[in-house]
Amino acid sequence: MSDRHEHAHLPDTVLRVKALESLLVEKGLVDPAALDTLIETYEHKVGPRNGSRVVARAWSDPDFKQRLLRNASAAIAELGFTGRQGEDMVVLENSEKVHNMVVCTLCSCYPWPVLGLPPVWYKSAPYRARAVIDPRGVLKEFGVELPETTEIRVWDSTAEVRYLVLPMRPRDSEGMDEEALAELVTRDSMIGTGLPLSPSQVPSSK
Amino acid sequence: MNGAHDLGGMHRLGPINPESNEPVFHQEWERRCFALTLACGFLGEWNLDMSRRARERMHPAKYLQTSYYEHWLIGLQTLLVEKGLLTEEEIARRMSEIGKGETS
Amino acid sequence: MRVLRASDVGKVLLKGGPARVDTQVPAKFKPGDEVVTRNMSPEGHTRLPRYARGRRGVVKRHHGVFIFPDTHAANGDKNPQNLYSVCFTARELWGEPASEIDKVNIDLWDDYLDRA
Structure with a gap:
């Protein structure tokens, strides 16, 4: 027309x-x-809800978590999330000692099958420039402040390996089932620029 | 290539400004540009590394002043023309026709 | 030329485009090895970022054998080689004022690395 x-x-x-x-x-x-x-497909079917399910499963099933950390591509495929831009997955586990954060300084590599397409800020020059030289400043901008004693480990996705952060399970989430746990997992917590929600921040959860 | 895409450590680029509840696409042309890039990649005339290289070949000043999907668009046009699938002239002519409402 | 049809989209996306190559190429390094990245400035495509050239790091993980992007972008030559996750301290990359404990891990191929 x-x-x-x-x-x-x-x-x-x-x-x-x-x-x-x-x-x-x-x-x-x-x-x-x-x-x-x-x-x-990418506007409505694939998105960070997929990754949330992976994280929630890892939080509630120790055997799955072991498989996920050993061979992430295979473990994630158990939930049906495979394919383009997620062919070779590695999962990075956060702890009190180490906080992982993912960037692609050269373009915008991102694990599509579990997180969908990247947000504008992830692809933007400021994030790509600063994540490697000033990760604590970046985290602060996202409202995350970690103890000086926590090592920040930045992963620059220069190859076709795609990284997903496994955040720490929030305190006070005992007894929650997988579905409720998934509601706590934010996209940014799986990139490493955020932390999961606490149960009190999700109105619908117990 | 020592291009503007190689951003790690660059200063003075300003705040990150994450958008809350961000939509997957912000404009219709971004949807079409995204899908065109994937569909044309399937033709098998180039590989993913060649696509990245095509985007990196942009002038550094222009790279920093344009958005992510504009990089994709410029990279896609570069490859289509280099592989002889389209010419600069026919693209310019079609843009002008669409702009004048002579075709959709 | 293959034209992507709507009915094939699901199948094609699921299949993806693996960069892992099913060939044995002897690995030059193993986890724990100290390496130094090459100092180079090719005009073509490379995935060794400028901020990590000529820097010392430690191999943390061996990912397997993957297509080498530098040659793949230039002429389609897959040139399969080993890919590693190499860990650099923030101090090595950015100097004295940087954090003493923070690290940057970068995925790098055999051809970007020498033994330190």
Whole structure:
């Protein structure tokens, strides 16, 4: 559908995307229905809820946690989360002694099957620049302050290995089932720029 | 390549400003650009490392002033043109036609 | 050329594009080895960040054999080699004012590393 008014003042970027799609479809190189399916998948089906389920399972099942730390790709596949940008997973366990935080200084590598597509800040120049040189300053900006004695271990994802942080299980979460535990797991706690919620921060949980 | 993409340790870039309840995509063109990049990658004319290299070849000043999906868009166009799948001229012509409302 | 059809999207995403290569390549290093990264400035693609060139670190983990991005980006040559997680102290990377205990781990291939 063409509408002179609708397209009259579109920014160059919008026009360029439209032009590429229009030409590629015309030449039979791109199936527009495939584009819709790709968008639908990453906008609505894959996201950090997947990772939350992995973490909640690890918190409640010690055998699963062992498998997860030994061979993360296989353990995560048990829950059905595999594929593009998560082919080789490594899980990093946080403790009182070590806090892990993940960045990709060179581009924006991120474990899609468990976290979905990365947020803008993760891909932004300030995060990519500062995470490696000033991790404590970055954490402070996210509202996280760790003791001086806790080692911060930053992981720069320079290869095709994808990292997921296993945060510490919150105190006061005893007796909660896997589903309720998953509600405590935030996206940022699995990147390492945040901590899980405490049960009192989740209204629906007990 | 000693490009602007190699950001580790750079100063003066300002705060990170995380957005709360951020949507997966902010604009429609980002959706299409994301999906086009994946679909074109499937053609098998280039690999993931070549895609990264295409984005890194941007002018450093431009790289720092554009958004993530703009990097993808510029990288995609570079590869499509280099592989002979599209030409700069036909892209420019189609952009102009769409801008004038002559085609959708 | 293969054109991606809507009906194949699920299958294709699930399959992914593994960079791990199922070949045996003798590993130059093992966990615990002290290494130094090469000081280099190639005009082509590389995954050795500038801030970690010519720095000493310790191999912590052997990931296996993976496609080498530098040659893969240049001409499609997979050039499979061993990939390791190498640990650097914040002081080694950023000097005196940096934290005494913080670390940065970086995934690096055989061709980026020499024995320290």
